[in-house]
Structure formats: structure tokens, C-alpha cells
Amino acid sequence: MFRATAFALFVKSQRKWTAPPTKPESIVSFQSRLKEFGYSTDHILPHGSYLVNMGNPDIEKRQKSYECFVDELKRCEELGLKLYNFHPGSTVGQATVEESLTFIADCINNAHKETSSIVIVIENMAGAGNIIGGPYSQLGGIIKQVEDKTRVGVCLDTCHMFAAGYDIRTKTGWE
Template identity: 50%
Template sequence: MSIADGVENSIASARRYACEGFALFLKAKMNWTYKPLAQENIDRFRRWLPALGYTGKRCLPHGSYLINLGNPNNVKRAQAMDSFLDDLRRCALLGISVYNFHPGSGVGECTKEQACTNIATCINEAHLTLAKENLSCPIILLENMAGQGQQVGRYFEELADVIAQVRDKGKVGVCLDTAHAFAAGFDIHTIAGFNAMMADFDRIIGAQYLHGMHLNDSKEALGSRKDRHENIGQGHIGLAPFWCIMNQERFAGMPLVLETPAASWRVWKGEIEALYELQGLPEEEGAWRGVKEKLKALSELPKEMAGTDIAKAGLPPKPYKDQRTKGEGDKKGATGKTAQAKVKKATAVKKEILRGQALQHATDELAIDRPAADGGLAPKRKRKAL
């Protein structure tokens, strides 16, 4: 979920899609520089989370893509560690209980074993650092990976190696990504194949360490080692593993996060509805025909900006291009500067519209008022059941 114009807006967006849990980036995912969270945003997040029906265990943030705790270069690993600690502190401030990240790699400069040790050492240091700061560290979840390059996490044994070296076993776990597992070589396109993978997970890592799932189909074939997500039911995986996840008791209560591409917010909403429709259906694939047809129809929706009504607001669907004039002297580039100014103004207006739309939809549904002046949510009448 987007945190544009405030981390708390991810909560309202999640409620708009009728999600029972959600994920978000705590800051820019591809940037080493970042601003601290404003206290007013922290306060709103902590108030809106329960007001809109969520808990800290239902929110699964994703770490910055730049973090690589396996890097043998001390300077680069220290930079990654700073960003890692910043993420964990943000979780503590927001009352979030779990945190997911890509473990990293040895970048071809050390063995996988050494990379695993580097990762575990950083996690141990993070646990100690937050304890000294009297902050509650979330459970740190290692994500399984597709296996590109020297990534740690293609094999369950690698994740188990990291966990074995972490001292506080209650503060470490795993988030399983279905697309990554398929790309790594786990044949989960059948119920038997998915169950076999989970049996391997339980034997090698331990069932108690699974705290979250990323639900994605795959654009690439089995064992491709390429991380390319596809919409549910539209890739090489099919519906079998998702039927298992929606019907097996072991997955109840943990955050299940969609990371699928979408040209429209209706795709995500439709995928969520389709996954719920799998609940209670027989395990025979023929019983899923209606769900398959619904997902196919979603793939044919026209493209639009996800979750917005920008066209109705009279704003451009995408930023202006910088079209400079070829005049002389001070006039050169004037058109380009004007266009940039328009983009800045339009973006500010768009953010305000989106923030209002998401929150209004959520507050209308749960029958609570807009935020009060102090950032709180005042009860309006008895909330509807979730």
C-alpha cells in the first residue's frame, strides 16, 4: 500500500480493498536518504490501525530493496545496516510486530556460508541495538528468493543456516513468496507439489518460523531463477497453491500479501475476492472454474491509474513531459519550467484527492469520522462488523 502523503494512508487504502492485512514500504525503497517519520504521522498510524480494524500483526512492511546484509564489504554492509535499523525503529514507533526483507548476497566476493553469517550477525546486532534503545523489535522475517546471482534464500537450508546463528529465535522467522519458490525450482503448481514444499519447510526450517506469505503467480517457468510476478491465475503457477493457502489451517491468521502487477485497483480487489472464493471449494481443480473465469476477466480490464479517479478530477493521468522551446536568451526552456511547475502543483492536488478518497471510503465503510484536528479518529456510531 502507498504511504504517499503519510504512512497512515496505507491503512485507509487497505480498508478500501477490503483487506484483512496489508504491506507497505516504510520509506523510499530505492533511496539511501530518507526523512524521519513525523510525530503526527506516527500518532495517526497508531490510532487509525485499530480504528480501521487492524493490529500490528496484520501489517507486514517490506524492507528497502537496497539493504544487503550479506555483503562482505564492511563499509557497504554498514550502510545497509543503518537503513535496516531505521526500518526496525520505524516498526517499533508505529506498533508493527513483523518486518520482511530480502536477506542479501555475497555479491560474488564471499561464500554463501559467509553471507549467511553476515546476515545473522546483523540481525543479532539489531536485536541488541533496539533493546538498548528500549524499543520493541518486530519479528524479522527472511524472505525466500528466486535465486538470481548469489542471493541467499533460494534453498531452505540457507534460511535455516541464518536462523541457526540468530540468538533470539523468537524474533526471527520467514516470509514465503510463491513466485520466488516456483522460480527457485519448487514445483508448486499442484496441490501435492505445494504440500511437498511445505513438508520440506517444516523439516528443514520449522513450521513455527513461518509468519507471512507473499501470494504471486509467476511470469517465468519453473526453475527460471527469475523474479517476475504475475497476477493470480494468469502465470505458470495456477491456482493450486492458493487453494491450499486459503483452505489449510496453518495459514490462518498470518498476513497474506499480494504483490501482483495491476493496471487498475479493481484487479487487486478482484484478486482478493477470488482468493476468498477458493475457501471451502473442493480440491478438485474443476471446482475452481468460476474463480478462474473471474480472474481471466480481471486480466482484460482496461488500464487506469490504480485506485484513483484522476480523470474525473480533471488532472493529467501522468506527469507532463519537459518540452522545452528552442528560443533564445532568457526565454529558452521557459515552457519546460512552466510544465514542471504545473506537474508539481498537479501532484500536490492529486495527493490530497487520493488521501481524501481513500480515507473517506474507509471511514464511510466503518462508520467513523474523518481525523479530528489532533489526528485522532472520533467514533461516530457503532462500527460495522469486519
């Protein structure tokens, strides 16, 4: 018999900007269930809201995204989680890729100052249109600008990887 040892979840609705605070009894219940079923917080990867776009050059829209992002990071810390995965965002066709990489890194740096321990995991993307994160160099461009590199990582989504042109079906393709 096989037993799951890892899972992903959303810490609030992934399609809403805000949510009520996490109830203390929900936090206790969540942590109790982790122990009951033998899950380690090392193997739980919450996924960020699909609305967040910290690569947006529009200051008000980026700020709204940042506030949602930080709220979710704080919810993760309340639950005792260590990791948080998110999509890096888009230039929306109104910024250069380099500008958007800097916007994203700045948001991560600021979020690190508002949280204490959460590791922010940047997910690679298919890279279609103005989406950031198709080429690995873009992920590297964000990480290069993050001040605390111990609190940033990468999630390689193999479907996104393949769609971005990384054919990993063979050893040669992987290398």
C-alpha cells in the same frame, strides 16, 4: 462484500538509504487509522529497502545496509508494528554463501540488540546468481545463527519459491 484484513507497506522510500525522522503526528495518524479501519498490527508486514544487502562482504557497504535496516526496524517499532520483512542479500560473487549467511545473521543479532520487539522476517528469494535465499537451507543457515529465534521468521513468497525450483502447483510438489 469483502474487506481487507492485512496489508504491506514501506516505512520510508525503499530506494533511498536515509529519510527524515517519522513525524510524531504521522505516527498518531497511522495508529488512529489502524483502529478506525480495524487493522491489527499482527497482519501488517512492512517490506524492507531494496538497497539493503547484509550479505555483502565489503564491510563499508554492509554497514551502510545495516544502518538502513536498523533505521527501518526502529520506524516499525515507532509505528507499533510487530513484523518487518526483508530480502536477505547477495554474496556479490565475492564471498561464499556460508560467509554471507553469517554476515546476515550477525546483522540480525546486532539489530535485535538495538531494538526491543520487532520480529525480523526473512523473505525467500528466487536464488538467481549470487542471491541468498533460494534454497530453504540458506534461510535455515541464517536462522541457525540467530540468537533470539523468537524474533525471527520467514516469509514464503510463492513467486520466488516457484522460480527457485519449488513447484507447489500440486499436493505432491508442495510436500
